[in-house]
Amino acid sequence: MIRVENLVKTYGSTVACNRLNCRFDAKKVTVILGGSGSGKTTLLRQITGLEKPDSGSVFFDDMDLTRASKKDLYKKRKKMGMLFQGSALFNYLNIFENIAFPLREHTRIAENVIKNIVTMKLEMVGLRGNEHLMPSQLSGGMMKRVGLARAIVMDPKVIFYDEPTSGLDPISTGVIGKLIRDLNVKLDITTVVVSHDIASSFKIADKIIILYFGDIIAQGTVDQIKNSTDERVQQFITGSPEGPIPFTRTDTNYVEALLADTDKSMEKMS
């Protein structure tokens, strides 16, 4: 379904994706795991074509999105749905209008049919009857569910989730996890999830890819990952502060750095 080949993306001197190769199989749930700053959101943005990589390819249905014309890219996008980290609902539209938005912009479906579709999608995420609410009146978990309903309203073939459970309470996390799995099964949607939530990822994933500072350090089924002998993978799964993944990111001496500043201000005085 989606194939990433030799993908490279850098921001200044930071390498966010370092020659990544991976594939996302059709109708399966693939979870991209990684700590903050490991490049997982960057990878997602390359796959969806929101950003262009420095080099490498992203094949979507055997079409290279990185070399596709704008028109083709936008055509393919109609087969994609995405749930954003902050839900990205349009604040000036109520729930109904938010979900109906892609339908109204892309199709000429009659208004009463649109109403039916929106009701069905809202039922799927368990929010039927709240059509008139504005996004500002919703809790974080409800916003994610509305965002999810909007993402699937065009019946996409692929759906991307950017940190779907971050900032949610345990029950909402469970609800979203179950929704991801249900939608995948019911609608046969290829699912790509970016997350750092180990517990819910293990519950929903068919395949897991673990990123560490722009490199893929492990990929495989949940069991394969659990039994991985890579110390970094184990540290990430157990969430231990001790291990090969360091806490500090700087290689300069702390006290030295402190005193260097003191020196400078002393010099200024003289």
Place this chain on the structure above:
Amino acid sequence: MADLTVDHTDTLLFFAFSGRLDAAGIADVWEKAGNGLRQGNGPALAIDLSEVDYFDTAGAAFIAHLDKMALGRNWDKTKITGLDSASTALVERIRKAGPEPSPDTTAPTGRARSFVEKKGRSVADFLYDAHTFIAFLGEIFWAFLSSLAHPGKIRWGETLRVAEQAGANALPIVALISFIVGLVMAFQSAIPMKMFGAEIYVANLVGIAMVRELGPLMTAIVLAGRSASAFAAEIGTMKINEELDALTIMGLEPVRFLILPRVIASTLMTPLLTVFAILVGILGGAVVILSLGHPFVAYYNQVVGFVSWGDFTGGIIKCFVFGILIAATGCIRGYQTSQGPSAVGEAATRAVVSSIVLIAVFDGIFSILYYMLGV
């Protein structure tokens, strides 16, 4: 609060600290200690801390630093007295962790950026900004041209909404500013012209100035403050909220979907508002002339007889360009919004500043152009 007494003997520089040696305390004695150390001629430093009643990491780092400076001047080992064992250990630890003393601590560390380098960098930044701006402008223009082929795809509803918000609703402020400009200009020029009995020529002055220059310019500047900032804030907020990405994923290009309606609305509304601005400005001048005892007909004939259609057309053509500049600048600055709580405000500010600068530059270009064309 902390205090420091400095004492010299032939073989010793003596520092006696008292009070609280914490972050606030060392600030009090910092300068005195530094100067004392620099003026003293050693060959050893002794520090007495027995009068100190509070001592923490900041104090320890300070003491370790003084010690380091003394060593850096090739003095003997510093003698520290009056510290309990825990604090001594703290100083010792910081001293050990610190870098080797350099022979000359007053030598500047790190290269300061030269004037040329700073200027060069800001010019490079400016050129890069101009480059992205022009590229973006081209993208908007291309989107406009290609949607001309499918006019049904332009979001006319949104365009009308923006036209009302950025155009019709701006009418009172544009009218007010233009009226006052016309009035003040007429009044100021009427006084010297009256000395020559030429006050009726105030009509020519106000007419030509409003039509060719001030009408378009005042409208554009008001719109830059009103619409460019609004566009930047709207689009910037959407960007921070990931709504622009959401649109893109839905297969809706933000340039066509959000920016094009704003540019079209602004391009059409700026000339219309300018027509009003010119009219009201000339009426402002009329008030002065009437109060000087001339009939309105005389003023009217004088204006109409002097201002040509060429002047009027020239003024209005400028406005189309101003309209494009205002909307495009606002949208581009909004689109460039970075992350963070102050980003939208910054984008709005940049939008207003950039569009006013561009308006001024293009007004100059048009003046030269019209002069060469003989309009």
